[in-house]
Amino acid sequence: MILTLSCPDRHGIVAAVSGFLMQRDANISDAQQFGDAVSGTFFMRVVFEPADGDAIEAVRQAFAPLAERFEMDWTLRGPEPRRVMILTSKFDHCLADLLYRWRIDELPMTVTAIVSNHPRDLIGHVDLGDLPFHHLPLRDSGDAAAKAAQEAELLRLIEATGTELVVLARYMQVLSDDLAGRLAGRCINIHHSFLPGFKGARPYHQAHARGVKVIGATAHYVTADLDEGPIIEQDVERISHRDTPQDLIRRGRDIERRVLARAVRRHLEDRVLLHGAKTVVFED
Structure with a gap:
């Protein structure tokens, strides 16, 4: 226990x-x-x-x-594995890494479903096996009614499967304030920058434009404030003026997947305690 x-x-x-x-x-x-x-x-x-x-x-x-x-x-x-739902879009590297670690028993979890706003054949080459897959399309994220309906279906699915943790594995949709509030403390996002720098879209391009010498990734709990939630895990890698935005994206994929995996594992092992806008993380 x-x-x-x-x-x-x-x-x-x-x-x-x-x-x-x-x-x-x-x-x-x-x-x-x-x-x-x-x-x-x-x-x-x-x-x-x-x-x-x-x-x-x-x-x-x-x-x-x-x-x-x-x-x-x-x-x-108790020792029972947590029930986890993974949300993704077209980028599959974080999803593939989580499933690999789960299959070799590195992540103590039961995968309740894989959910995407894209059809299954558009989320890369990852092997989902017989895991339940749900396509919840959202063609226009600016359509408030459509977004509310899509999130209502997502919430119904979370509740129906008894999901305890939702992981946004490069799920390229911003959750509404209402859904973020409902999932407080049990929804982890991977952001492809070293927060609090370069929030929002295209952070690697932002980093390149600023000529930074390190890039990073941040895993954090989701809140209503975009990319402002309590930080669980971060990592960085040095770069140089020779690196293009595409180089940063390529190198960033490796950072993103290991940062997300560490954050998820620490949550599953009850090593993360919320402390206001911050976290206390007990290392293993």
Whole structure:
């Protein structure tokens, strides 16, 4: 089981949590904590093996009074893989990488569906196997009624499949404020620049025009503000004046897929705790 929590920082939190688990004869296999001196907030992630026969609901009920005493925002999750839906457009490199890592058991998830605003034969050469594929077209993103209808169908699909995490793997559509709000904290996007620089469309061309010496990619939670959500993972690579926009796009593909994969894995392993506009990420 994995316990994550955040609460006002004070003496005795670690002792209380470890003491609770000891009383239930649980074995702690990993524990990490962080106290943010600026906000006075404490964060903790504990992985433990419960005693034989100690069900997760019983642990939750028993832990609730302690969580209330320390004013904790907390979750307790079992070993079941998260249910994940992947959205994509025509670019397939991030989708292909996620599916490869899933197939070799690097990403502990159950893929509920692949969704695209393009037909299946237009999203590259990735092998989807027998995964459910849904084509939800949006021919004119400026048509408010059409966009609302498409997102309503997407939300229905998310709910019908019990999807817990939505991954935008180069899904080249901006989610509405309403849908972004409904998916708060459970929708990860990969943006092909080192945010907060070069937001919006064609960031590699923006970077080339500015003559930057590094390019990067950013995985973040989706919010109503475009490319402003809490950042989970970033990476960069050095470039030079010799690189064209096409060179930047080519080199950027490698950055994008590894950054997105790391962000998704850390979310699946409950290593990411939201902290306002930021995140606390416990490394593995």
